[in-house]
């Protein structure tokens with residue numbers, strides 16, 4: 001695997017002066033890093049102490065399943081009035097808020113007061129306005145419906161104030177010490193609104209390291225999507241990917257109808273038969289550049305374009321061999337867009353790279369990438385800061 005090759009090869013080490021494996025994320029000076037945005041920090045290997053995150057993973061799985069039910073309900077009946085526009089112009093639905101409220105509520109009640117820290121995408125400000133009142137009403141109803149549908153949850157219905165409060169439990173600033181959850185209540189909002197792929201992505205950081213991740217992918221078929229999402233497939237749809245440090249990655253039906261199965265990334269070595277995936281949205285990645293890189297690598301097949309961190313899940317079980325993400329200039333990646341997905345990949349035997357250094361250090365990105373392919377079954381390149389940011393929990397500072 002590439003990791004071994006890199007450790008043996010001085011040449012490749014130079015190609016990746018600061019390449020980062022997820023397990024190595026440990027900032028020596030996070031302030032220096034966040035000031036310059038990249039590159040000025042040195043990284044040390046953490047002392048390896050294998051903690052068990054089993055309970056966290058069980059709680060996270062329950063939370064993601066609960067939120068997934070709400071999202072499925074909303075997507076099924078998606079109406080235009082359920083979409084509003086945030087200041088950043090991204091579509092936000094009641095499901096975003098409802099999903100965040102449910103995950104936060106579900107997790108927070110399991111931890112002693114004051115010990116639950118969540119860095120999540122949404123805030124309740126818009127819902128606290130007069131204009132937001134109808135939406136809050138709808139969210140509260142959806143949240144209570146989801147809770148009532150879970151026989152294991154015998155609780156009184158939440159009030160609107162409870163829901164607002166639960167949404168705002170996602171306001172933690174995170175940090176490189178202690179435990180912090182990170183949540184994207186609906187990753188791939190555009191896919192969700194379009195009726196396509198999206199994910200509920202929940203990660204756990206412990207002292208700056210991603211230690212667990214759960215991805216609920218309600219529209220992802222259980223079967224391979226190596227040739228794209230089949231239009232009329234008989235495969236069951238809805239996957240749950242679960243990963244924790246040292247415990248591997250599993251996939252199981254999201255509806256609980258089957259047992260978890262260990263997954264592993266593809267062992268395809270020949271780029272001519274490798275499947276390459278990327279964002280559906282051309283606004284989210286430079287698709288011309290990725291086509292160029294894929295061509296240089298010898299990839300023959302057209303890219304499989306899907307939304308959200310469902311891509312990470314698909315890669316973890318070997319559907320795709322390469323995922324390239326090259327945001328347009330100036331975009332800052334978000335912690336919740338990568339934390340859960342990254343550990344789903346690494347625990348399945350894959351590699352996650354931040355290519356920012358490659359871009360800056362090389363005059364020919366394609367050439368550099370080609371040389372890194374040598375000996376590697378899997379290469380995921382993320383040109384951005386997300387991996388760094390997700391590790392240190394400084395996302396809110398970086399936005």
Ligand SMILES: Nc1ncnc2c1ncn2[C@@H]1O[C@H](COP(=O)(O)O)[C@@H](OP(=O)(O)O)[C@H]1O
Pocket residue numbers: 090184186187188189190191278279280281283284285306307308309327328331334337
């Ligand atoms: N201009 C941009 N460049 C890169 N990523 C962007 C972007 N605008 C939004 N995104 C991020 O891309 C995520 C979706 O990823 P993908 O393209 O793989 O489906 C979005 O998550 P949300 O939908 O949760 O906002 C958002 O965080």
Ligand SMILES: [Mg+2]
Pocket residue numbers: 184186187188189336337
């Ligand atoms: Mg997202």
